[in-house]
Amino acid sequence: MHLVVLGAIVLLVYLVIRLGATAGAWLTGNRYRSYRQLAARYQGKYESRGLSDPPTVSFSYKGSNVRVGLAPQINGQPHNPRTRVVARFRNGLPFRFELAPITRPAPAQAPKGTRLVRIGDQEFDRGFVVQANDPEMAVEFLSPAVRWSIGNLQRLAPPSGILISINPERLLVQIDRNLGLHAESLAHAVHETLLIHDGLQLGVTARMSQGVSIVAVGPASAEDAGPPICKVCGEAINGPSVRCAVCRTLHHRDCWEYVGTCSIYGCTGKQSVSA
Numbered sequence: 255m256h257l258v259v260l261g262a263i264v265l266l267v268y269l270v271i272r273l274g275a276t277a278g279a280w281l282t283g284n285r286y287r288s289y290r291q292l293a294a295r296y297q298g299k300y301e302s303r304g305l306s307d308p309p310t311v312s313f314s315y316k317g318s319n320v321r322v323g324l325a326p327q328i329n330g331q332p333h334n335p336r337t338r339v340v341a342r343f344r345n346g347l348p349f350r351f352e353l354a355p356i357t358r359p360a361p362a363q364a365p366k367g368t369r370l371v372r373i374g375d376q377e378f379d380r381g382f383v384v385q386a387n388d389p390e391m392a393v394e395f396l397s398p399a400v401r402w403s404i405g406n407l408q409r410l411a412p413p414s415g416i417l418i419s420i421n422p423e424r425l426l427v428q429i430d431r432n433l434g435l436h437a438e439s440l441a442h443a444v445h446e447t448l449l450i451h452d453g454l455q456l457g458v459t460a461r462m463s464q465g466v467s468i469v470a471v472g473p474a475s476a477e478d479a480g481p482p483i484c485k486v487c488g489e490a491i492n493g494p495s496v497r498c499a500v501c502r503t504l505h506h507r508d509c510w511e512y513v514g515t516c517s518i519y520g521c522t523g524k525q526s527v528s529a
Contacts, residue, residue: 288437335432339447348517351420360413395457403446485517496526
């Protein structure tokens, strides 16, 4: 009986100490120090979301708005913390891309208009599933430097715990772990994501020059002629279509309406005409 009472007292003392430490952390800001340090490093904004929800940090980087925090929890799904770094572009990109470890469960539906892409690096192709609407753009984007950054991010994640997604509005990097518990890990993840962001911009620049040269070449020769390919979804254009009013590039009508601009890099066309 005495042992039971003693055990209860020890447990009570332990709980009091833990609660006191937690309360002290709330009062001093130590619990989310990694986010405060991140905001200071990038001269960004630290945003508190109450006592129970972790904060977010937002800052500007080379024309993009970057936001760092934990992904919201979805009711009915396991409580697995996921750190997200999202960079929203100032100007949209006609590019859709998704990368995940080959062992990660596949989503119910692939990103719209994408197809599997092989980079040509055997080790990388064995380790990751890459899907994109523009295979050439994906290869330009996944340079050795970007693949190195992806490898560094993967080392911060549990097995299969990394996802990189790009759509015309934003770049998203997700690590299935609460990196905010360690300031160095959170800062490292943000740094590598920004390098990936830079690699994406370089890839756009490379494809821009190719796009301009494609526009200048003119129509295909008779022996090369075939169903035109929509650069948004990568599929043959056999149904309703429109042309860019500037460079005359053909698009699916639905794809043009979805993206809202010409898919050719270097073309600034935002108006279409009937094909």
